[in-house]
Amino acid sequence: MSxxxxxxxxxxxxxxxxxxxxxxxxxxxxxxxxxxTPAWSRLARLEAVGLVRGYHADIAIARIADxxxxxxxxxxxxxxxxxxxxxxxxxxxxxxxxxxxxxxxxMDYVLTFVxxxxxxxxLEMDAILxxxxxxxxxxxxxxxxxVKRARPTLSRLIESGDQSERSAIRARTDRxx
Numbered sequence: 690m691s692x693x694x695x696x697x698x699x700x701x702x703x704x705x706x707x708x709x710x711x712x713x714x715x716x717x718x719x720x721x722x723x724x725x726t727p728a729w730s731r732l733a734r735l736e737a738v739g740l741v742r743g744y745h746a747d748i749a750i751a752r753i754a755d756x757x758x759x760x761x762x763x764x765x766x767x768x769x770x771x772x773x774x775x776x777x778x779x780x781x782x783x784x785x786x787x788x789x790x791x792x793x794x795x796m797d798y799v800l801t802f803v804x805x806x807x808x809x810x811x812l813e814m815d816a817i818l819x820x821x822x823x824x825x826x827x828x829x830x831x832x833x834x835x836v837k838r839a840r841p842t843l844s845r846l847i848e849s850g851d852q853s854e855r856s857a858i859r860a861r862t863d864r865x866x
Contacts, residue, residue: 693738695847698723702731703740704843711744750803758803758832759810762796766825773797776822785813796828807831 695703701721705712712720718728735741750756765772773791780789780800788801804810810829818824 693740699731699735700844700847702728702735706732706741706744707840707843710746755805756803757806757810758801758835759807760830760832761798761800761802761814761827762830763798763800763827764796764825766823768797772823779817779820779822783813785810 698721702717705717705720709716709720714725714729717732718725721728723731732741765776776798777789777791780786780798785802785804786800787803788799790799791797792799802810802813804813814827814829
């Protein structure tokens with residue numbers, strides 16, 4: 690996947706979208722300190738190259754319904770590409786799974802389930818086990834409260850990445866021959 694070159698204004702636009710969601714042309718321009726037309730043109734370019742994957746509302750589900758959130762770490766017995774692909778396709782179609790990341794190390798996946806109650810979660814886990822994906826082991830963790838949920842600060846990530854890149858270049862050029 691190729692990286693897209695961004696300047697400070699592009700980063701401010703992406704940061705504003707990440708913090709506030711979809712914005713009017715005037716509001717976006719005010720936040721990033723540009724006139725509306727250039728701000729909107731830059732946004733259109735950022736969307737066109739695939740940096741903006743969508744606009745979402747952060748809904749306070751607990752204020753609407755009682756839910757149980759469960760984090761599951763899971764490891765497959767076999768580590769063939771076909772096994773991973775089949776499991777991941779199932780997870781993508783499972784409404785109860787809200788997040789899934791593949792990991793290196795002791796476990797293959799970390800999944801987050803949001804269900805009406807523990808019985809509903811258990812039905813979801815039973816379905817995964819019945820689908821015979823070759824689950825070797827899994828551990829469940831009941832979420833008791835959410836302490837923090839946030840998106841990364843783009844400017845900090847990009848800035849530290851640029852510093853790391855500069856340090857690596859310095860290290861290569863400072864080597865004695």
